[in-house]
Amino acid sequence: MDELTQLRELRADAPVPDRAALAPGRALLTDAIAGRNRRTRRLRADWRIASLGAVVAITAAALFITQVVDTPAPRPSAPATVAGDLDLSSPAAALGRGADFLERQEVPPEPRADQWIYLWEVGGVPAQPTRKDGSEPEVTGTLEVPDPEPSWIPYHDEVAENDESDTDHRTARESYKIAADLPQDPEALLAELRKVFPTGSGPDGPPEAKDEHSFRALSVLLESYPIPPDALARIYRAMATVDGAEVTDHLVRDASGRQVIAVTRQHDGQDIRSEILIDPVDYSYAGRRDVVTRTYEFPSSSGRELMVYQRGDMLIDVARTKAAVVDAKGQKP
Known part of the structure; x- marks a missing residue:
């Protein structure tokens, strides 16, 4: 995820979060809606959402964003015959079946x-908090978003890989090698990812607990492309062992309208x-x-009224509709 576009002057009628609290929403909205180039984030506590109130400025500013349109046609929803074959009774069942499928696939050559x-990627419009009395809050400030367009990321970004000051990112090639070298044993795999994507400490917040750290590290790596299918199989088997991980017992619709499997975990x-x-x-x-899993009230920045997020x-609502390896920037698969 390299630097292409930054969101500017985010402000809403809500408590103003500090830098650590603002970072998750700013980065994720930039990544999801602006479609900026990708380099995997290193996992730190300042990427975590500290509270629902902390993301109000981000989600309220997103009122100015509309659903990305004129995108490549998304894959059709899973046919009923395929969906009927799915076992969504548990993470082990769903992810185990996925791992079995991936292990049968031929591993393509590294790019x-x-x-x-x-x-x-298509980004859905994040929810905006409302006033407790039901009226719409006034939203101020501007959000600059580029025209919808795909991203092209160099597989090998030597400058980024050699930039010792840029410790928060992994290039596509680095992420590929991280995934390819992961051990088979789920516990060892998760321990390795926690080392690669360490949690924060000090002024950025307390370290995450082991299982929350593991789930977040897995989600960060999974944003990378490509990941060899055999490595992805190991990742899925490890994900199924994370305490608190669940699978929704039915397919859900993503931001592009496709039916997809949802592997979930409640933030601690x-x-x-x-x-x-x-x-x-x-x-x-x-x-x-x-x-949001529980209707949540918090005071506005003026303190004179209560704002509400509904269950x-x-x-955040991001769907990846297309990913491919190409020979040149600007080339489409």
Whole structure:
């Protein structure tokens, strides 16, 4: 995820979060809606959402964003025959079946250093908090968003890989090698990912607990492309062992309208559920969502009224509709 576009002057009629609290929403909205180039984030505590109130400025500003349109046609929803074959009774069943499928796939050659990664993602409009009395809050400030377009990321970004000051990112090539080298044993795999994507400490917040750290590290790596199918199989088997991980017992619709598998985990001590979305046809990474799990009230910045997030509101809603390796920037698969 390299630097292409930044969201500017985010402001709403809500408590203003500090830098650490603002970082998750700013980065995720930039990534999801602006479609900027991808480099995997290193996992730190300042990427976590500290509370629902902390993301108000981000989601309220997103009122100015409309659903991305004129995108490549998304994959059809899973046919009933395929969906009927799915076992969504548990993470072990759903992810185990996905791992079995991926282990049967031929591992393609690693991309060449001179190749590029083509990505197109659709971002749904995040929910906006409302006044407790039901009226719409006044939203101020501006949000600058580029025209919808795909992203091209260099597979080998030597400058980024050698930039010792940029410790928060992994290039596509680095992420590929991280995934390919992961051990078979789920416990060892998760321990390795927690090392690669360490949690924060000090002024950025307390470290995450082991299982929350593991789930977040998995979600960060899964944003990368490509990941070898055998490595993805190991990742899915490890994900099924994370305490608190669940699978929704039916297919859900992502931001592009596709039916997808949702592997979920409630954030520790928060009223937000993180969801990793998986294509039920080829078991590729399909996106992510953050969902409010309990109606939540908090004071506005003026302190004169209460704002509300409703149960079921989407704070993050991103669908990956296309990903491919191409030979040149600007080339489409």
